Amino acid sequence: MAYHSSSHTGYTPSAPPAPDSHGSGRMYPPPTNYYGPARYGSSHGYPDFPPGTHPDVIRSFQMVDMDRSGFIDESELQRALSSGYQRFSLRTIRLLVFLFKNPNDSLKLGPKEFAALWSCLGQWRAIFERFDRDRSGKIDSTELRDALYSLGYAIPPSVLQVLISRYDDGSGRSVELNFDSFVECGMIMKGLTEKFKEKDPRYSGTATLTYDTFMSMIIPFLVS
């Protein structure tokens, strides 16, 4: 869970919303809208979820893990998060998979990683809503800076400017970010910062990198 650090946010995870009309997290309606009914009816098939994982989280995972492999890929994650949060762009989803997947696994998430991601998104949404004061569903660059600071990332103005330009539609209007874009920005900051910290174990604020290390650190973020 290297990337699931709630410590520096000071926030407890917000309770995940009910993903659909099925009230109790204890019932698992067979996903007949997919490839036929589920081949089981309880969460016992997923012992890998951390103790105390909210039933809605387990259900969201089970609903998309049709082959019961215990792992979900990009498109399955996109569907799983849609039930509790929203449909994220594939660009954001790829970044989430890259940052939360087990380093030893391929581009998939298991129960532990999914639970960590869900919890992290809960915290981030709480912070997003805190800075989206007018409840417009969007935050501006200043609010983004403050929100990222709440997440533990102090962004240099020059970096913030470039980061924001990613969402400039060229209309001349001041850039505003929705939750999807906020998560993407935050995950980029989170991921690159973690990478840098790996090379700066003493937190001196400076790291010495070889060319190969430098390239290997960055290219994955360009792929997402």
Add this chain to the structure above:
Amino acid sequence: MAYHSSSHTGYTPSAPPAPDSHGSGRMYPPPTNYYGPARYGSSHGYPDFPPGTHPDVIRSFQMVDMDRSGFIDESELQRALSSGYQRFSLRTIRLLVFLFKNPNDSLKLGPKEFAALWSCLGQWRAIFERFDRDRSGKIDSTELRDALYSLGYAIPPSVLQVLISRYDDGSGRSVELNFDSFVECGMIMKGLTEKFKEKDPRYSGTATLTYDTFMSMIIPFLVS
């Protein structure tokens, strides 16, 4: 022209192709398919092109610079290159603008930068075609490695693998890159390598970076 270094390729620019049926580069048909006839009829309005610039290059620029501002933006560049090369993806176009634009200008290219980009693409296409032995219009990962090596970039296998995965459609087939993707890969390598060299003036292969510098170096590539 920091990014237009033909020196390490050992190739001379290939002559740009005739963009259309207008044979002589001396005639400038008014682009009536746009916003009315051009307000001038010769290349004298563009003294900023380097001496000896091929008339087709000047014409490609003039054809899209409708407001005669002397600068072209992303979409104009996409159209300009379509006349001589092909219609590149906006993702590649943004990377090209970012790498070739004058650092002091906004996200636009002037005559000098456009001429440098056109020449660079000429060299890269010559290399692409050299490695696309079966003339399929695509190269595989090994050919990409060799082609990038011809451009002066020796990619660590781990980096090459991640870079290639960017173009994996998940079908299980071995990844192949068209010219657009090749240019994107090459420009990423070119851009990141130049950034690293700036921090490693003695070419020791190692650079010491502060956190802010590290972030500022990378974020622009994520924006493109």
